[in-house]
Amino acid sequence: MSRLAWRSNILFNRFLLFFLSMLLLATVLSGCGTGKSVVVYTAVDQVYSEQLFTQFTQETGIRVLPVFDVEAAKTTGLINRIIAEKENPQADVFWSNEFIQTILLQEKGVLAPYVSASAKDIPQAFKEEKGYWTGFGGRARVLIINRDKLSRDKYPTSLLNLLDSGVSPDQIGIALPMFGTTATHAAALYAQWGPEAALSWHGTLKEKGVRVLDGNSVVRDLVASGELIMGLTDTDDAYGAVNNGAPVDVVYLDQEEGGMGTLINPNTAALIAGAPHPETARLFIDWLLKPSTEAALLKVGFIDLPCRDVGVQSLNLGDTVVKGMSVNLAAIYANLEVSRTDMTELFMK
Amino acid sequence: MTGGKKRNQILRFHLPSGILVLYTLLAGLPLLLLSVQAFTAVAGGETEWRTLVFPQGRRLALLLQTLGFAFSVAIPGTLIGFAGAATLRFTRSRRIRHLSAFLIPSAAIPPHIHAMAWSVLVFWINGLLKRSGLPPLQDQGFIISVWVQMMALLPFAFGIMLLTLSGISNDLLEASRVTAPDRRTILRILFPIALPGLSTSFSFLFLVSLLDYSVPSLFQLNLYTLGIFSEYSIRYDASHAFLMSVPLLFLSLPAAWLLQRSLRRLPLIPSGSGREARWPLRLPFWMHGLSCLSVLLLLLQLLVPLAVLAVQSLPALSSMDWLTDSLPDMGISLLIGVGTAFLTLPFAHAAALSIDSRRHNRHAWWWLVMLPLALPAPLIGIALIHTWNAGAFSWTSLYNTLFMPILACTLRFLPFAVFLLLSFLKRVDRNLIGAALILQKNSLHTLFRIFLPMLSGAYLGAGLLVAVLAIGELGATLLLTPPGAGTLTLKIYNYLHYGSSEAVSGLCLLLYLIALGIGLFLQKTATSNNRRPA
Structure with a gap:
């Protein structure tokens, strides 16, 4: 048998055998179904x-x-x-x-x-x-805090005093406010406080060096691992960390008498x-x-x-009552385009 | 013209051309429709187009930052790839040479996982540094983004350079070594011959870094591509996004041009003369240091994700639910991978033949094949939806089948397959083909008995490479997987969001091991291909 014919037999057989077996395996694994x-x-x-x-x-x-x-x-x-x-x-x-x-x-x-x-x-x-x-x-917007890194008496109670807890701003995280529920939160603050105040608050976060991360789950993971001390995220993310045994507490902000409530x-x-x-x-x-x-x-x-x-x-x-923001959903949506544009201008630099 | 000659004409020219026309329809039409949509928007009164196409202020700064990032990844990545590949190519140590088997599996690891692994490692190191009273390493921003991106792309740089260097004749080097010290051989002979490879590696790394924001965004580095995504999320207007992509195209198209030009000039010679060097190259101190550093970096690139994944997936071994839950996704991923390999190979074969020919239209084929490389994955996905769901191809009813992600992966990864086939095609001994052409019964006879057997290793490699890349694809697959058919990569990203790091690590480890198996199989096949029959 010539060298080329030998190669032809061996390699083509291997090639076909490999791909066909992969195809068969894939079909079996993926399964199929019919009906409504x-x-x-x-x-x-x-x-x-x-x-x-x-x-x-x-x-x-x-x-x-x-x-x-x-x-x-x-x-x-x-x-x-x-x-x-x-x-x-x-x-x-x-x-x-x-x-x-x-x-x-x-x-x-x-x-x-x-x-x-x-x-x-x-x-x-x-x-x-x-x-x-x-x-x-x-789901609610919450602050997740690593309790090994901050004593309870220093926990912030409001978005407005987020930076007043003595924690270095670069140890506080938020997700990029142009995407997902963080964008919704920014729009809600535009509706609640007015565009100028909301933009100024976000501007302060940026100016002081708060860490702006890729997503809410990244905020959660970094707080859970202790790389950050606290961060804003959603309840499903936050309680995911709690249920995985991470040393974190979940804080609902602005719940005091006369407070605006959380989103x-x-x-x-x-x-x-x-x-x-x-x-x-x-x-x-x-x-x-x-x-x-x-x-x-x-x-x-x-x-x-x-x-x-x-x-x-x-x-x-449990039976804890959470106070939500009074601003309605349509008003939040109405502020979305302007808040997203502002956030893009502010954070995409 | 006799019947035999006619058949030859059909098989040698018309069949590849037909396949490429089909590819043009599949790849070109979606992109053309998207361009038409954008120009229609401009003609219909889109007033912002000048500011979108010619960015100023913040957007310009972002574009420059993106450019800086792409250069910072591509230059050191290419040099490390060169030094490391030179070590793998010229070393006499089999153990070091076997490292090349790990290149394909590590290329299959999603960049997010590299980011996760390095982030964990930096966190551990910073903990140690803090206890020792030393300043911490930077865990966000430009430097770590460049580092992780470079590490994620290092297998490609190594692969490209290894392919280039394996095409350089040892006879050539040894002739030079007789007359001059090794240092001069490297600087005056090896380096200039390898320049097209360096340029290929550079332009590839540059292109990918220019278009992919996933790793930098995890380390708080904003890039222009993320800006496109951000602005797209405000209005969900594909033509607006396309116009915003134009400045990026101004940068990526020259890089794609450089890539195709460099690929054509790679020093590829018939495989017969690539025998092992008689004695190892003696490198000057600094070059030896660089080459050791490169191999060390390759090892780190391989071991850091593997070690972090292994440690993190240990708790997941107590319950294997994550694995059984993922079996259907694994099946879909394999189908997409295998389907992509099958669909890509005929196109890659036809494209490589056309590009390798001396015909005038070979440049056009280069551009056609390389163009999708210059476009962000979601844009390819959206263009395909517009064409196949309600556009020109809706009558085929192929939308909502696995054909769509397979097609998207084919468009995205065809350049890789063409590159690999072309490099092997250039090594085919033309005398063998010439002899076969004289004595052949018809072209099919030569194709199946001579041509394909000689290139079977390349087909296998190209098929496996695109299969592995397709299994790890996210950007276009997310938009095109049919309902009820998730992939393993989508599952990994879902678990990542849920915070189940053990399951994520377990699945990534599984993906890594599958890819590693494929890599080892490929290497074994390549080895047996070089062995002569008794």
Whole structure:
């Protein structure tokens, strides 16, 4: 046998064998399924939402085909995708862990109205008046503090005295305020304090050298590891560190008498206009907005603040009452563009 | 013309051209549509386009910072790659030479994981320094961003330089060593011949650093690409983002031009004369130091993520739920990897043949293949959605299938496969092909009995390389995976956000070991390819 023919036999066989076995393995591992389904695009953490999808499938027999977002893409990957797919929608339901992006989708004409019967006991403040989206169970904006690094008597109580605790500003972290819930928080402060005061407060943070990080989870991780002493994040991130045994405390700011309260960010569910599976989409939204589903999210600790009485206490909060900011969701959204532009000007240098 | 000649014409020219026309449709059309959308917006009264295309003030400062960052990564990265690859190439130690098997697996580790590993290491070191009363290392900002980015890209620099140096004939070097000391051989012979390789490595590292903000943003270094993302998040307007990308294109297109020009000039010779050196090169002190430092850095690049991942994943071994939960994602990742390899290879084959030919259109093919390298991944994803979901190709119903992430990965990683095939193609002994052409029954006979067997190692390498890169891809995959089909990389990033660092480390370690297995398989195959049959 010639050298070339020998190479041909050996290498091509190996080449084909390797790729075909990979293909077979991949097909077996990935699995397949048929039957009724609903396509859900969700920004909710996979760890939490997957449990609910499994439960929904067990109860209804409808298979959930999820698409998840990741913080590394600034949790905007799905929004980009839904807008780009507008002419030929592929998603049935958008389930978000906040409300700003959902209102943005409504403005882009991507959503369809649907008033779910399960939402009748949800307060009107959490619902879009024409039914384009419905809010439920919220997460709060909190300060996470490494208790090994700071004594309790020095814990800040308000955003306004965040820098007065004696902690060096470079030991305090926030996420980039142009993205995610930190952007929502900035817009909420614009609505609550007015643009000048809110911009000035952010300017002070920047000027004093507060660390501006890639995301809320990075803030949490650095505080949990002791690289930072404290930082602003969301309750699901903060309690994630608590439940992992990190030496951290979670502080709700501005709770004192006359205080403005903290930002409460509800989840939102919305039907996509022209959804390929509208019937199963409505069934899924009905199921998601049921009090029992909100209770399940409370039990796993993804949300802390139900929007109605669901008969279950929060895993993280117990019976503690948290005061939310009085500013309404529409006002926060109205301030988003100007606050994001300001934050980009301020922090993208 | 006889039937045989016609068939030859079809196989030698028309088939590769047909494949490349198909590629042009797949890759060019989405990008063309995006450009048309942007120009339509300008024509329709987009007033901001001048400030977007010609940045001033803050945006200009950001662009300059990005440029500085890209240079700071590319220059030392290339030099270290050169010195390290020279050591791997000319050393007589098998152990050191075996380090090259780790290049592909370490290239597959997502940059975020490098960032995580180095961040943990710096934190530990700073703890020690603090206890010793010494000033801490910088754990944020420009320097650490440059360091981590360079470490994440080092396998590519080493790989490119190793490929370049392995193409330099030992006979040439030994002839020079007879007449002059080794130092002069290196400076006057080796270095000039390796210049195209240096330029290839530099332009590649420069391009990637220019377009990827993921590592710098973790260390609080703002780059222009993050600025595009930030402004895009204000209005979600693809044409606005495209116009804002234009200044970056002004920088990335010349780099892509340099890359293609350098690639064409790589000193690649027939493999037969690449035999082992008779005696090792004697380097001057400073060069020896640099080469030792480079190998040390390569080892660090390999070991730091591995060690940190291993330590952090230990607690995860008590419960293997994270592993069983990830099996479907692993399956999807493998399908995307294998699918990308299968889709990429015909395009890469046709592109490499066309580029290697003496035809006038070879420059056009270079540009076509290299263009996606100059574009951010999410922009490629959005362009593909516009084309395949409701645009020119919606009738195919391929949107919402795994074909989409496979196509995106093919567009993104085709240049790597073409580069590898081209380098091997240039080493093919033309006399063998000439002899085969004279005696062949038809072109297929030569293609399957002579040409492909000689290049099978290169096809295998190119296929595996793009498969590994596709498994680690995030930016475009996130936008294009069909519902219900997550990938292992998406899972890793999800766990990263959840704070499950043990599961993240476990999955990354798994990814690393899979890639390592592929790397070792590749090396074993390459070795057996060089062994003659009894």
